[in-house]
Amino acid sequence: MFSIEKLISYITLVNKWVAFATLVFMMVSVSYFAIGRSMGHPVLGDVELVQFSMVIVIMCAMPFTEKTNSHIAIGIIVDKLPHRVQTILDILSHLLTLIFSILVALFFVMKLDVQQSSDLLRISYTPFKLIIVCGFTGWALEALVKLVQSISRLNNKGVMELENERGIRVDS
Amino acid sequence: SGNSTGSNEYVYELNFNIQSNTTHPFYTEAIEPWAKFVEEETDGKVKITVYSSSALGTLDTAYEDIKGGVYDIGYVSPMTNIDTDLFPLSIGDLPFAFTDSLDVMKVMEKYRDNFLTEMSDQAVWMTISSTDAYQIYSNEPIKTIEDLKNKKFRTEGPYNIDLVKHWNSVPVSINYVEMYEAMEKGTVDLTEYTSIGALGFKLEEVSKHLTKIDKNVAQLLFLMNGSAFNNLPEDIQKKFEEVLNPKLGELIGQLYHTQSADSIKTFEEKVKDKGGSVIIPSEEELKEFKKPSKEIWDKWVEEADKRGYQGQEMMDYFLETSEEEGISKPF
Amino acid sequence: MTVELVGLFVIIAVFVLMFLRVPIAISMAIPACIGIFYLRGSETLITFINSVIWEQSFHYTLSTIPLFILMGQFLYVSGISQELFTTFQNWFGKIKGGLGFATIGSSAMFAAASGSSVATTGTMGIIASREMLNAGYNKKLTGGAIVAGGTLGILIPPSTTFIIYGMITEQSIGKLLTAGIIPGILLTLLFMLTIAICVLVKPDMVTTHSQRDVGWKERFRSLKSNIWIFILFIVVIGGLYFGLFTATESAGVGALGAFLISLLRGKLTKKTFVDAFFETIKTTGFMFAIVLAAFTLNYVLTITRLPYVLTDFLFSLDLSATMIFILIVLMYILLGAVMDTLAMMVVTIPIILPLLERLGFDLIWFGVIIVLVIELALISPPIGMNCFVLNGVAKDLKLGEIFKGALIFIAPILVLITLIYIFPDIALFLPNTMQ
Ligand code: NA
Ligand code: NA
Numbered sequence: 042m043f044s045i046e047k048l049i050s051y052i053t054l055v056n057k058w059v060a061f062a063t064l065v066f067m068m069v070s071v072s073y074f075a076i077g078r079s080m081g082h083p084v085l086g087d088v089e090l091v092q093f094s095m096v097i098v099i100m101c102a103m104p105f106t107e108k109t110n111s112h113i114a115i116g117i118i119v120d121k122l123p124h125r126v127q128t129i130l131d132i133l134s135h136l137l138t139l140i141f142s143i144l145v146a147l148f149f150v151m152k153l154d155v156q157q158s159s160d161l162l163r164i165s166y167t168p169f170k171l172i173i174v175c176g177f178t179g180w181a182l183e184a185l186v187k188l189v190q191s192i193s194r195l196n197n198k199g200v201m202e203l204e205n206e207r208g209i210r211v212d213s
Numbered sequence: 214s215g216n217s218t219g220s221n222e223y224v225y226e227l228n229f230n231i232q233s234n235t236t237h238p239f240y241t242e243a244i245e246p247w248a249k250f251v252e253e254e255t256d257g258k259v260k261i262t263v264y265s266s267s268a269l270g271t272l273d274t275a276y277e278d279i280k281g282g283v284y285d286i287g288y289v290s291p292m293t294n295i296d297t298d299l300f301p302l303s304i305g306d307l308p309f310a311f312t313d314s315l316d317v318m319k320v321m322e323k324y325r326d327n328f329l330t331e332m333s334d335q336a337v338w339m340t341i342s343s344t345d346a347y348q349i350y351s352n353e354p355i356k357t358i359e360d361l362k363n364k365k366f367r368t369e370g371p372y373n374i375d376l377v378k379h380w381n382s383v384p385v386s387i388n389y390v391e392m393y394e395a396m397e398k399g400t401v402d403l404t405e406y407t408s409i410g411a412l413g414f415k416l417e418e419v420s421k422h423l424t425k426i427d428k429n430v431a432q433l434l435f436l437m438n439g440s441a442f443n444n445l446p447e448d449i450q451k452k453f454e455e456v457l458n459p460k461l462g463e464l465i466g467q468l469y470h471t472q473s474a475d476s477i478k479t480f481e482e483k484v485k486d487k488g489g490s491v492i493i494p495s496e497e498e499l500k501e502f503k504k505p506s507k508e509i510w511d512k513w514v515e516e517a518d519k520r521g522y523q524g525q526e527m528m529d530y531f532l533e534t535s536e537e538e539g540i541s542k543p544f
Numbered sequence: 545m546t547v548e549l550v551g552l553f554v555i556i557a558v559f560v561l562m563f564l565r566v567p568i569a570i571s572m573a574i575p576a577c578i579g580i581f582y583l584r585g586s587e588t589l590i591t592f593i594n595s596v597i598w599e600q601s602f603h604y605t606l607s608t609i610p611l612f613i614l615m616g617q618f619l620y621v622s623g624i625s626q627e628l629f630t631t632f633q634n635w636f637g638k639i640k641g642g643l644g645f646a647t648i649g650s651s652a653m654f655a656a657a658s659g660s661s662v663a664t665t666g667t668m669g670i671i672a673s674r675e676m677l678n679a680g681y682n683k684k685l686t687g688g689a690i691v692a693g694g695t696l697g698i699l700i701p702p703s704t705t706f707i708i709y710g711m712i713t714e715q716s717i718g719k720l721l722t723a724g725i726i727p728g729i730l731l732t733l734l735f736m737l738t739i740a741i742c743v744l745v746k747p748d749m750v751t752t753h754s755q756r757d758v759g760w761k762e763r764f765r766s767l768k769s770n771i772w773i774f775i776l777f778i779v780v781i782g783g784l785y786f787g788l789f790t791a792t793e794s795a796g797v798g799a800l801g802a803f804l805i806s807l808l809r810g811k812l813t814k815k816t817f818v819d820a821f822f823e824t825i826k827t828t829g830f831m832f833a834i835v836l837a838a839f840t841l842n843y844v845l846t847i848t849r850l851p852y853v854l855t856d857f858l859f860s861l862d863l864s865a866t867m868i869f870i871l872i873v874l875m876y877i878l879l880g881a882v883m884d885t886l887a888m889m890v891v892t893i894p895i896i897l898p899l900l901e902r903l904g905f906d907l908i909w910f911g912v913i914i915v916l917v918i919e920l921a922l923i924s925p926p927i928g929m930n931c932f933v934l935n936g937v938a939k940d941l942k943l944g945e946i947f948k949g950a951l952i953f954i955a956p957i958l959v960l961i962t963l964i965y966i967f968p969d970i971a972l973f974l975p976n977t978m979q
Contacts, residue, residue, distance in 0.1 A: 281591020398787025
């Protein structure tokens, strides 16, 4: 189990750095497009490059977001319940997350044969659909790790009592 | 999908997704009357529910969405689907291929019988039509192709971008939704759009001149989801094929055919006070506008060959049929 | 089972899951997928998921979101927030309630560079809570002023809320962002007025009087840090207003500008640089998860025709436009008490859109109203994100105290909603004069 966990966090790490690099590219290139355009030299295909970058940033962000517990959840009721019940509900959360993300990855694999490419630069969509598969698979794997952790916590009373109350995670 | 009401009458409900809103003539003059027509003709057995403003999906994914049953009826643009089995139809979107939506139906229905035999059975062909012709909107008058030089030209789609490059303009690919703002702010100098659509977007507020070159039309291929069609009883299927589908093509063709000229007139009246005009290039000048499109047509034939079609044969048939319908060759 | 009933079950399931602490995105996505599968089968579900995820991520306009978040992150890294507060402290410190003014003022300035209310609250909360408590402000007023100031983050441009609203309603992002400027300034002043009234009516809210009194030279000197943000704001929002940039471009330029500012101020290390990006990636991740899930939920609600049933029902009541407007605002206040604000907006707007169109409401104007009701939601109990965030960064303030203090600031927001209803030009003047 330990080595699988390591492998999963390695996958998340790769995704995270890909998102990072793409975001750096986006920041610099969008500024370049903006300045170029306002000086009368529009870059052909600028919009498409941003669109493709967005797919990478969003999808590669998914596993990292799950790993860092950054998905928003409302704990207002559950936070007050006994820890055992909380853990059971966590198992439900992780299970649903796992089901959803694995299904999305699967749905994209099933439609991979759909041939399409962008209007202007004629870049094929297929590699980017594969990135969506990777992103959601990475998300599913992180959810799986948490699911396993929650289940083992449920079976271990000592850990159960030590567990801190979980607050609500936020951003808006 | 269906829904049963009453004791023995089964009502077939079909979802129809369109991109425009409910105030657009596309809805009020064509889609809404057609939905009523269907209900009357089938004695209420078929009920069409129209979803406006892309409520069920955008044009970009329309072909997949219809095949997958995200909605039952909708339209796709052959232009944005050149990577699919709809490629042969993209010939009708070539620059200066068509100027009138009624012609599209006449020519492309015949063309389809010969060259679109292998379309996916997940979608059923209803009818083909098109928007009205694309014109150039600008603030500086565009009279000759010289006037287009180095201008930032808003356009979309591979053939259009090629043509704009041939005209020595700088193509800027901005979605039509952002066209008004782009013109208003001078992000672009020119934009192409249909004259009916232009009024809908109030282009007369941000541009002074319209140059009527009838550049091309955007074809609209109406499709029904395969299993939704197969679920219909045979007599209703037949009714669609013989009466309802042609009626849809007619309504849309008529709408764009009759309103196109009116829209150009309305534009002219609206820009008159600020010194604007509608420019109609002479035959000579128009020829110059059309000349570079020859290369794009040739490229299309090459592209078709590359995809395993008989490009030249398709092109010859297309031109022949067009001529039979009284449409002259652009070059 | 009628299709409308399916829609209702889906909505109920969403709420049940949400309150079981299932992540909001998953709470929406799972019932929605089951609904689609039940109504239209697996092929539709598979096709739809492919279409919606592709369409919403292969998206030009939405790229403003990560870029504006990044801009705020760099500003945070640059350490400018402390200086902003000090400046306002220098200017208002002598007046009674002056530190409250400083909190609101510096929050408004920070909001001009940050697209998020929660980020604004979190950033200003650390600094302002310490200073205000030390100066003898009571905990309620301290907490209230900070969370209220934080709400300005989404009203004063840039604003992720306006961007997502613009995407759903197909309104110009540029116009929406500029529409927030005047209401943003007005609300800043109304918040200050609220504090002034508080210390006038209940002087014991400030026990010891702050003695901070600096000379004019020092006051002007401290304006320097504000200049940075001011220049950035002029470039970013001015570029948008005067048509130099598209929304995405101005966000890109803003992020790069903020990066350069933090670099020039010598605040950028390898770690802070990378962290700014990682924070942005996390926020992007959860926001898009919610957006994608909400669009899935919206599809199932649309095919069950629930929005149209609701619209027809409201119209059958034969109410005046004002009455319907009040009902809409009340609905949002109730939803905002218990719902996450992003989820609230992406789920409800498509539902009430047909209604808004039938009423003939200007959608730019209504965007400002939506942002204001979301600001209410951010500070109203039991679920108020700004209050939770402040509670997280300022351990001296108890959640209950923060919420009680926040209640005071609900009044100025309601006043502004009323003003904008009566005088729509407060919101529409700037966007209507855009170049
Ligand atoms: Na802001
Ligand atoms: Na709330």
